[in-house]
Amino acid sequence: MDLENLRRSYEESSLVSADLAQSPIQQFETWFQFARETPAPDWLEINAMTLATAVDDRVSARIVLLKQFSASGFVFFTNYDSDKGQQLAENPLASLVFYWPHVERQVRIEGQVSKTNSETSDHYFHARPRGSQLGAVASPQSRSIASREELVEATMQIAAQNEGGEIPRPDYWGGFLLKPNRMEFWQGRPSRLHDRFVYEIEEATDDQAASENWSMRRLAP
Ligand SMILES: Cc1cc2nc3c(=O)[nH]c(=O)nc-3n(C[C@H](O)[C@H](O)[C@H](O)COP(=O)(O)O)c2cc1C
Numbered sequence: 746m747d748l749e750n751l752r753r754s755y756e757e758s759s760l761v762s763a764d765l766a767q768s769p770i771q772q773f774e775t776w777f778q779f780a781r782e783t784p785a786p787d788w789l790e791i792n793a794m795t796l797a798t799a800v801d802d803r804v805s806a807r808i809v810l811l812k813q814f815s816a817s818g819f820v821f822f823t824n825y826d827s828d829k830g831q832q833l834a835e836n837p838l839a840s841l842v843f844y845w846p847h848v849e850r851q852v853r854i855e856g857q858v859s860k861t862n863s864e865t866s867d868h869y870f871h872a873r874p875r876g877s878q879l880g881a882v883a884s885p886q887s888r889s890i891a892s893r894e895e896l897v898e899a900t901m902q903i904a905a906q907n908e909g910g911e912i913p914r915p916d917y918w919g920g921f922l923l924k925p926n927r928m929e930f931w932q933g934r935p936s937r938l939h940d941r942f943v944y945e946i947e948e949a950t951d952d953q954a955a956s957e958n959w960s961m962r963r964l965a966p
Contacts, residue, residue, distance in 0.1 A: 755849040755933025760940035769928035769944035770816055785847040795842040798832040818924040822869055824886035826917045833858050849933035856925040866919030878912045879904050939966035
C-alpha cells in the first residue's frame with residue numbers, strides 16, 4: 746500500500762500570538778466553539794479526544810468524550826476499575842489530544858487527573874440514557890468476558906433488579922478531572938510551516954493562583 750503520497754495541504758487559517766487569549770482554557774473555549782460552529786460531517790465528534798496514560802512498563806491511548814470543561818480543567822467519565830482507571834490510580838499524569846480536521850487544528854493538553862466528586866459523577870450518570878446507565882453498571886470494562894451474551898444477560902439482570910426505580914451509580918464508575926499544566930494549540934499551514942503556541946504554568950507566586958499564571962511561546966512546527 747502506497748501511503749507516501751497521502752498528505753493534505755492546510756490552507757484554512759493562521760495563528761499569531763495577538764490572536765491568543767491570556768488563559769489557554771479561554772483559548773480552548775474559543776477554538777472548541779469555532780470547531781462546533783464550522784460545518785462538518787455529522788459523524789465528527791468534536792468532543793472526542795485521545796487520552797494517553799502511562800505506567801512504568803506501558804503507555805496506552807484511547808478515545809474518550811469530553812463532557813465538561815471550565816477553569817478547573819477537563820472532565821471525562823469512565824470505569825475506575827478499567828485499564829485506564831488503574832493506570833491513572835498508579836500515575837495520575839495524563840495527556841489529551843483533540844484533532845479537528847475540518848478546521849485543521851490540534852490541541853494537546855498535559856496535566857494531572859483526580860476523581861471528580863461524587864455529586865458530579867452522580868449528576869452525569871443519571872443524565873445519561875437509561876440504557877447507557879445499565880451498560881456502565883454491567884460492563885467490567887477492560888476485563889475478559891466469555892461472550893457478548895454474558896454482558897447482555899448481566900444488563901438484563903440489573904434492569905430487572907431496578908425496574909421502575911433509579912439505577913444507583915456504582916462506586917467503580919465516575920469522572921476524572923484533568924487539571925492542565927501545559928496546553929498546545931496547532932494550526933495547520935501550507936508547506937508544513939504550521940503555527941504552534943504552547944502555554945505552560947509558571948511557578949505559582951504567593952499572591953497569584955497557579956491557574957492564572959501561564960506563560961506562552963511559539964514553537965517550531
Ligand atoms: C468515539 C468514542 C468515544 C468513547 N468515549 C468513551 C468515554 O467517554 N469513556 C470511556 O470509558 N470509554 C470511551 N470509549 C471507549 C474507549 O476508547 C476504550 O475502549 C475504553 O474506555 C477502555 O479503555 P481502557 O481499557 O484503556 O480502560 C470511547 C470510544 C470511542 C471510539
